[in-house]
Amino acid sequence: MPSPHPDDVQANKWIAAASYLLFFLPLLAARDSRYAMYHANQGLLLLLTAIGANLVLGLIPLLGLLLLPVANLALLVLMLIGILNAINGLTKPLPLIGGATLLR
Template sequence: MYDSTDIQNNKGMAILAYILFFVPLIAAKDSKFAWYHANQGLTLFLAAVAANVVLGILPFIGWLLLPFANLAVVVLAILGIVAAAQGQVKPLPVIGSYTLL
């Protein structure tokens, strides 16, 4: 399904997708591999924003849970970066099944 030359040529863009999800959308328009990881990065970004907004509004309990939610975002980003660096097309746990792009 994913071309091995596409994977080799766009690993860097796929890794970058977990830091700045929009860069692969501009720089690697024709790469399915980079777009897959850009989608995962966008999903992770939106989940992080939603968690921060919701938990930031909730007094006390939300404020206590916010560091754990942010830690989970960092862990998911690392899992995505590792998968991209290994040339894998593997969805992130919990949020990886959503396709936005």
């Protein structure tokens, strides 16, 4: 993504940061902001990854019990990276999962 307009970043950085907790917030509050929508997309990718990881690892009897906390810790780290990127005005994709685009 090309670098966002500085006014867009300043006006929507907190909405963008909150999108990692509630990905749909920019859809309601900042639909016209490319910056907020970028982070909403990253938040949605993170949510879908979390649901998938928890479902898959929850179905594996013993190995899943060992890997589930590790996966959830990694997801928490990704969420913190995303929030820090949003607060700092960056549009860097999340490591490992941030390359896809679901929202435009």
